[in-house]
Amino acid sequence: MSKKTKYTLLSLIIVFAVYGYEHFLKVEEQAEVVGDGKEVKNNTNEYFLPTSTTGQIVHHEGYSLSYSEPHEQAEWVAYELKKSDLSNSNFKRPYFEIDAAVKTGAANWRNYKNSGYDRGHLCPAADRKYSQAAHDETFLTSNITPQEHAFNSGIWNTLEQKVRYWANKYDGVFVVTGGVLSGNMKTIGDESVAVPNQFYKVLIDINSGKVKMIAFLMPHENVSKPLYEFVVSVDSIEKLTGIDFFSQLEDTLENKLEASSSYKEWSFK
DNA sequence: CTGTGAGAC
DNA sequence: GTCTCACAG
Numbered sequence: 176m177s178k179k180t181k182y183t184l185l186s187l188i189i190v191f192a193v194y195g196y197e198h199f200l201k202v203e204e205q206a207e208v209v210g211d212g213k214e215v216k217n218n219t220n221e222y223f224l225p226t227s228t229t230g231q232i233v234h235h236e237g238y239s240l241s242y243s244e245p246h247e248q249a250e251w252v253a254y255e256l257k258k259s260d261l262s263n264s265n266f267k268r269p270y271f272e273i274d275a276a277v278k279t280g281a282a283n284w285r286n287y288k289n290s291g292y293d294r295g296h297l298c299p300a301a302d303r304k305y306s307q308a309a310h311d312e313t314f315l316t317s318n319i320t321p322q323e324h325a326f327n328s329g330i331w332n333t334l335e336q337k338v339r340y341w342a343n344k345y346d347g348v349f350v351v352t353g354g355v356l357s358g359n360m361k362t363i364g365d366e367s368v369a370v371p372n373q374f375y376k377v378l379i380d381i382n383s384g385k386v387k388m389i390a391f392l393m394p395h396e397n398v399s400k401p402l403y404e405f406v407v408s409v410d411s412i413e414k415l416t417g418i419d420f421f422s423q424l425e426d427t428l429e430n431k432l433e434a435s436s437s438y439k440e441w442s443f444k
Numbered sequence: 445c446t447g448t449g450a451g452a453c
Numbered sequence: 454g455t456c457t458c459a460c461a462g
Contacts, residue, residue: 328446
C-alpha cells in the first residue's frame with residue numbers, strides 16, 4: 176500500500192467517523208430528548224407564545240408554559256384550541272403528576288392535599304379531549320394552580336366553557352391563561368405554592384376574518400356577574416403581569432387591539 | 445363541566 | 454401507589 180493510499184484511507188476513516196457522529200449519535204440524542212419539554216409540539220402555535228419573565232419556558236404536546244419557581248406554578252399556559260380539538264370523549268381523570276420537564280422542580284401535588292384549594296387546571300382538561308394522552312398531560316402540576324372550589328367550578332368554569340364556545344364559533348382561538356403572580360399572596364403546602372388573588376385569560380382569533388382579541392381579569396372569588404363585566408384590555412394584563420402578549424403581530428395592529436377593552440366582536444350569547 | 449375524599453388491595 | 458365509588462358546586 177502506497178503512502179498516498181494510506182493517507183487517503185485515513186482521511187476517509189476520519190470523515191466517516193465525524194459523519195457518523197453527526198448523523199447517527201446526535202440523532203439518537205435528539206430522539207432521547209423528545210418529551211423533555213424543550214420542543215414546540217403539534218398543538219402549540221409557537222407564533223403566539225408570550226414572553227417569559229422567568230426564563231423557563233416548557234413545551235408539551237398540547238400546551239406550552241412559563242414556570243415561575245418562586246410561585247411553584249406557571250405564570251402563563253398557552254395553547255391553540257382548534258375547533259377540531261373539541262370532543263365529547265369522556266376520559267377517566269388520571270392522577271396528578273409532577274412535571275419532570277420543569278428543571279427547577281415543579282410543585283408536588285401533595286402541596287394541595289387538605290389545603291382547602293382545588294388543583295385548578297390552567298389549560299382545562301376539557302380543552303384537550305382529542306386524545307387520552309393530551310387529556311392526561313393537563314394533569315401535570317405545572318398546569319395547576321390553587322383555586323377556591325366555588326371559583327373553579329363557578330365563574331371560571333363558565334369562562335372556560337365560553338372559550339370552547341368561541342373555539343367552535345370562530346374556528347379556533349389561541350389561549351393564554353394564568354394567575355396574577357404579584358402582591359401579597361397566601362401560600363399552601365411545604366413548597367409554598369402561591370395562591371393568586373386574580374386570574375386572567377387572553378384570547379386571540381385569527382381564523383374568522385378580522386383579527387380580534389379579548390382579555391378577562393377576575394378576582395379569585397366566585398362573583399356572580401355576567402362574563403363581559405370582567406373584560407379588560409390586554410394592555411392592562413401586560414401591565415399587571417409584565418408579560419408581553421402577541422408581540423409577533425405588526426406593531427400598529429398590536430397596539431390598537433391590545434389597548435381596546437371592547438368586546439363587541441365577541442358573541443356572549 | 446369543575447373538583448375532593450374514603451376505603452380496599 | 455392504584456383503583457373504584459360516593460359526593461358536591
